[in-house]
Amino acid sequence: MDWDKLRIFHAVADAGSLTHAGDVLHLSQSAVSRQVRALEEMLGTTLFHRHARGLILTEQGEMLFEATRSISRKLDTTAARIRDSEEHVFGELRVTTTVGFGTMWLVPRLAKLFARYPDLKIDLMLEERVLDLPMREADVAIRMKEPSQADLIRRRLLNIRMRLYASQTYLDQAGTPTELSDLSPHRLICQNPATPQVQSGAALVQTLLAQNIASTLLVNNYFGVLQGVLNHVGIGVLPDYLTVDFPHLVRVLPDVESGEVPVFLAFPEELRGSRRVAAFRDFVLEEIQQMRHLVAAE
Structure with missing residues (x-):
């Protein structure tokens, strides 16, 4: 018509x-x-x-x-x-990131984002598979490597490393290792090196498992590793950004860590003018900046 x-x-x-x-x-x-x-x-x-x-x-x-x-x-x-819409952010935003970063860092902070934009709807897809942003499988991605897809706007958020952490209760019971060979009698909590994860994290795990570890708990994501550490199961391999939200974690073997892992936020070029994307991007950047200040103050 x-x-x-x-x-x-x-x-x-x-x-x-x-x-x-x-x-x-x-x-x-x-x-x-x-x-x-x-x-x-x-x-x-x-x-x-x-x-x-x-x-x-x-x-x-x-x-x-x-x-x-x-x-x-x-x-x-x-x-x-x-x-x-410049003042009022609303509608659905599809965000993808890894299970670890999504469950342990992003989700706990989203209450502040929803308080600022109560009409925003977020569809959060947590998986290790890299979704195709240009094909609109998601609107925004936070990934542990620089995206290689074309026509994406990308922003480096921070660099992280995988390190060893334990609870003080576990260390009081099992002792505190002072060198790599001291890990042998301890229980190591980590991801299986064959599990999809950042390459530097897998390399660190392989090095640790080569120490004739007596007992292991292998989990297929960092959230499971964190729960094991918090519940005094053993010494876990975890990303260092967790120390802000879990200050009681005790770092074990301070000289042992993975290589640096870059964290990127990316979205398609066609969403450059989206208020939803801009609101989410700015919120994440604010939270990253606040985290850096807290780390610097320690």
């Missing part, structure tokens, strides 16, 4: 006059009349009864006017929301 003809019909029905509708639309009365007649011919019905006092909608005209009125209201609402 011709939207231009519907727009003109709506103006005529609303004004009740071809002349008044023409004034609103900046069209001549004859041009408005031609468009209305063309719409009536297309629909095969009469939309207006023509009287000396003006135009009165037929039953079919009333039905069409109800539809165009609903469309007009929705368009007005949408336009208002677009104008207000």
